[in-house]
Amino acid sequence: MATVVVLGAGIAGHTATAFLKKKLGKKHDVIVISPSPYYQWIPSNIWVGVGRMKVDDVRFRLEKVYKKWGVIYHQAKAVSIYPAGDVNNAKPYVMAEYTLDGKIGEPLKVEYDFLVNATGPKLNFEATEGLGPNGFTESVCAYSHASEAWEKLKKVFNKLENGEKQKIVVGTGHPMATCQGAAFEYILNIAYELKQRKLSDKAELYWLTNEFELGDFGMSGAYVKRNGYITSTKIFAESVLSENNIKWIKRAGVKKVEDGLIHYETLAGEYKTQEFDFAMLIPAFAGAGLKAYANDGSDITTTLFAPNGFMKVDADYSPKTYEEFNVKDWPQTYQNPAFKNIFAVGIAFAPPHPISKPQTSPNGTSIFPTPPRTGMPSGVTGKTTAQNIAEWILNGDDSLKHHASMGKMGAACIVSAGFSLTKGQAATMTVNPIVPDWEKYPDYGRNINYTVGEIGLAGHWMKLMLHYMFIHKAKGYPFWWLIPE
Amino acid sequence: METNNKPKAYYEESYPPVPTKSVKFWRSCMLWQFYRFIILNYKVMKIVAFGHN
Numbered sequence: 001m002a003t004v005v006v007l008g009a010g011i012a013g014h015t016a017t018a019f020l021k022k023k024l025g026k027k028h029d030v031i032v033i034s035p036s037p038y039y040q041w042i043p044s045n046i047w048v049g050v051g052r053m054k055v056d057d058v059r060f061r062l063e064k065v066y067k068k069w070g071v072i073y074h075q076a077k078a079v080s081i082y083p084a085g086d087v088n089n090a091k092p093y094v095m096a097e098y099t100l101d102g103k104i105g106e107p108l109k110v111e112y113d114f115l116v117n118a119t120g121p122k123l124n125f126e127a128t129e130g131l132g133p134n135g136f137t138e139s140v141c142a143y144s145h146a147s148e149a150w151e152k153l154k155k156v157f158n159k160l161e162n163g164e165k166q167k168i169v170v171g172t173g174h175p176m177a178t179c180q181g182a183a184f185e186y187i188l189n190i191a192y193e194l195k196q197r198k199l200s201d202k203a204e205l206y207w208l209t210n211e212f213e214l215g216d217f218g219m220s221g222a223y224v225k226r227n228g229y230i231t232s233t234k235i236f237a238e239s240v241l242s243e244n245n246i247k248w249i250k251r252a253g254v255k256k257v258e259d260g261l262i263h264y265e266t267l268a269g270e271y272k273t274q275e276f277d278f279a280m281l282i283p284a285f286a287g288a289g290l291k292a293y294a295n296d297g298s299d300i301t302t303t304l305f306a307p308n309g310f311m312k313v314d315a316d317y318s319p320k321t322y323e324e325f326n327v328k329d330w331p332q333t334y335q336n337p338a339f340k341n342i343f344a345v346g347i348a349f350a351p352p353h354p355i356s357k358p359q360t361s362p363n364g365t366s367i368f369p370t371p372p373r374t375g376m377p378s379g380v381t382g383k384t385t386a387q388n389i390a391e392w393i394l395n396g397d398d399s400l401k402h403h404a405s406m407g408k409m410g411a412a413c414i415v416s417a418g419f420s421l422t423k424g425q426a427a428t429m430t431v432n433p434i435v436p437d438w439e440k441y442p443d444y445g446r447n448i449n450y451t452v453g454e455i456g457l458a459g460h461w462m463k464l465m466l467h468y469m470f471i472h473k474a475k476g477y478p479f480w481w482l483i484p485e
Numbered sequence: 486m487e488t489n490n491k492p493k494a495y496y497e498e499s500y501p502p503v504p505t506k507s508v509k510f511w512r513s514c515m516l517w518q519f520y521r522f523i524i525l526n527y528k529v530m531k532i533v534a535f536g537h538n
Contacts, residue, residue: 238501410532458522
């Protein structure tokens with residue numbers, strides 16, 4: 001009997017768990033260690049942040065689902081990995097600390113044959129002074145943050161209704177933050193809500209971003225075929241913002257936030273400020289901070305993890321310039337090179353390099369987005385890793401024949417721009433592959449025939465449909481496995 | 486004397502293309518959007534189906 005331990009129960013970890021248990025059945029153990037008792041469908045947090053959904057619409061308790069599946073679940077936070085065991089026992093294990101009420105802080109030791117690291121990111125608010133719910137800005141990166149953001153936004157709406165002018169700033173809160181798509185959705189949803197309340201004329205909206213050009217989204221932008229033209233996402237993004245009377249500040253790295261004031265540095269090296277009454281800024285992401293130890297107790301964290309805390313996998317991490325970046329640098333199996341029974345999926349794996357072109361200000365500040373790995377890539381890497389591990393266990397086949405390179409994988413992104421079944425809107429965008437392949441597609445880096453970029457009510461229906469479909473899937477309801485990642 | 490008729494030019498946000506009334510109409514026209522919903526689902530499914538091995 002084999003034991004597979006999955007760290008984390010987000011989109012990547014939960015998908016991996018679901019497929020591992022489906023394939024391995026009762027003969028093998030699947031153990032999940034996750035600090036939160038809930039699964040959350042993060043893409044719908046945007047709607048929690050504008051009061052269109054309640055927290056319980058986007059989350060559910062994991063325990064009941066895992067009990068039904070026969071998965072062993074520990075509500076705990078993984079702290080360290082012993083990939084070769086210790087002096088007493090060569091069996092690899094993970095050390096964790098319970099986060100369950102009544103057992104908080106108690107240690108937990110779990111042995112494994114295979115380990116899937118799907119811890120997701122640490123929301124690194126500390127990397128920017130004054131950022132985040134404990135500082136002066138809001139976040140929509142977790143359902144609790146989104147709910148708090150909505151409470152603050154309601155107050156802004158009240159002030160606007162009383163005739164007060166308000167400045168709303170949304171974007172990235174660190175010079176190298178990623179996940180621009182979520183912030184972009186949030187500002188468009190705020191614009192929509194203002195319009196519905198006839199308050200647009202009293203609010204000033206600003207999109208503040210570390211992108212070199214709008215529409216970069218951390219993936220070096222994209223081109224879409226539309227109305228007889230091949231158009232850059234720069235034009236697409238600027239058009240959407242302009243239509244919604246949103247001003248923008250680009251090439252900006254936020255350095256510090258004070259009450260009502262954002263300090264940022266531009267790529268030109270200027271230090272500027274932006275006033276705000278309400279701000280939602282995405283923080284930098286870092287690895288979950290796991291440590292690793294050899295069997296003699298020596299620290300081997302740098303063997304397993306990159307300096308940013310994300311886990312090393314089968315990528316080419318050799319330093320390269322933007323011109324040398326190659327799609328083949330990106331991992332295919334997500335297997336750790338030092339310990340073959342360890343995998344990292346979703347945001348937990350260390351990307352080999354950015355997708356956007358690295359940019360540095362004259363003061364030496366790097367101002368550009370790091371690569372996104374949320375949404376579709378998270379689900380796909382979770383599933384393919386589960387398939388590889390299951391075949392290894394069941395058939396002894398360690399060839400890892402299932403691949404999921406972001407240099408081959410396509411992705412769809414549906415950017416909500418208003419929640420209503422009859423008046424709502426969303427921008428539907430697709431790219432294939434996610435990481436541009438300039439050798440295969442020398443003109444645009446991607447297959448232009450697989451691109452979509454259009455705005456309309458249909459996009460909102462799609463986003464809403466995906467919300468219900470993926471919650472259905474995550475709960476393991478009938479035929480869940482038919483819903484693709 | 487202040488005027489509300491300030492020129493809306495030479496601002497960054499004044500350059501991008503903005504949709505006409507007709508484009509906005511089709512974006513929210515139920516029948517047309519239902520048709521686009523089918524097409525978009527097909528296109529996204531193609532990406533999902535052929536996007537990874």
